[in-house]
Amino acid sequence: MQDDDKPVLDEIINGNISKYEIIINKYQARIISLCFRYTKSYPDAEEVAQEAFLKAYNSLNKFRFESKFYSWLHRIAINCSLNYINSKEKTKEKETISENSGLTEHKGVASIETPYNAYNMQTMAKKIESVYNSLPEDLKLVIKLRDIDDLSYDEMSNIAKLPIGTIKSKLHRAREILTKALEKYTEDE
Amino acid sequence: MNNIKNIKLTGFVKAILKKEYPLYMSKDFSSKIMKQINKPSRGYNFxxxxxxxxxxxxxxxxxxxxxxxxxxxxxxxxxxxINQEVLSPTRNVANQMEKCEDTKDSIQSSDGLKCK
Structure with missing residues (x-):
């Protein structure tokens, strides 16, 4: 299984530490969201996610590329979250929490005021959803297959009945449209 | 758009499309981690x-x-x-008995005691 992150991870392992920022930027939103399902608090979720990224970095030389890097990072983040719950439990409640018992959906969470120096992801999500829905069908399909369903280019090529080169070019075009829609939300950086 | 920013936005897009995003997220999240990583280790070298x-x-x-x-x-x-001897004589008040004098007609001296 070819991991898209392998070239970057190889560079990090060979001493180019600064490249780890690419990994963090790529997965930060999903990892914080995962940790939030357990911690139920955004500041705590960020703290746990930070710990997970640091743990992954410190154990990177043990990663054997037998699975995707994100799956490995996901597992580390779950372990960190469970450790967090257990440490909280000792002081608060004596309730056994299984791996999935902390999982909740966003739907129940009321709109929270965005703190200073933070991205309002809800606003970004609304924008992305509307732009995604207005995309031409062929672009929408490649985005769905690659970014939502996590399919390989070979699998995408079989489903869309298009050559891999065309798939890649369509995907690039679709991502460009979507990221451009988010640019104004990160202009102050 | 620089490479890191583009990767960040692509990450946001993917998280949003997968519905795996937090409601808000610190802007300096990645820089905080990179600071920790770049912090020099406090090893006990020579x-x-x-x-x-x-x-x-x-x-x-x-x-x-x-x-x-x-x-x-x-x-x-x-x-x-401080070891120098004290030259002036000391007076032990407790042991000394002084005589009293009858001062009927005579003028009492300042040091004399009156008999009771």
């Missing part, structure tokens, strides 16, 4: 060890110097020896 000993010795010397100057300058020692 240089660090030597530096710690040198700073401890410097602190000890300065402390001794300050204590020496503060404590010794203000003490005024007596020029005479």
């Amino acid at each position: 240089f660090n060890y030597g530096l710690q000993i040198a700073s401890a010795m410097t602190f000890a010397i300065i402390t001794l110097f300050v204590m020496d100057s503060v404590l010794t300058d203000k003490i005024q020692y007596s020029k005479s020896s």
Whole structure:
């Protein structure tokens, strides 16, 4: 299984530490969201996610590329979250929490005021959803297959009945449209 | 758009499309982690060890110097020896019985005691 992150991870392992920022930027939103399902608090979720990224970095030389890097990072983040719950439990409640018992959906969470120096992801999500829905069908399909369903280019090529080169070019075009829609939300950086 | 920013936005897009995003997220999340990673490790190498000993010795010397100057300058020692004998005779009040005098007609001296 070819991991898209392998070239970057190889560079990090060979001493180019600064490249780890690419990994963090790529997965930060999903990892914080995962940790939030357990911690139920955004500041705590960020703290746990930070710990997970640091743990992954410190154990990177043990990663054997037998699975995707994100799956490995996901597992580390779950372990960190469970450790967090257990440490909280000792002081608060004596309730056994299984791996999935902390999982909740966003739907129940009321709109929270965005703190200073933070991205309002809800606003970004609304924008992305509307732009995604207005995309031409062929672009929408490649985005769905690659970014939502996590399919390989070979699998995408079989489903869309298009050559891999065309798939890649369509995907690039679709991502460009979507990221451009988010640019104004990160202009102050 | 620079590469890191593009990767960040692509990450946001993917998280949003997968519905795996937090409601808000610190802008400096990645830089905080990179700061931790770039922090120099505090290993006990020879240089660090030597530096710690040198700073401890410097602190000890300065402390001794300050204590020496503060404590010794203000003490005024007596020029005479404390073992010198006391020359004036002492008077044991408890054991001495003084005579009383009848002061009927005579003028009482300042030191005389009146008989009861």
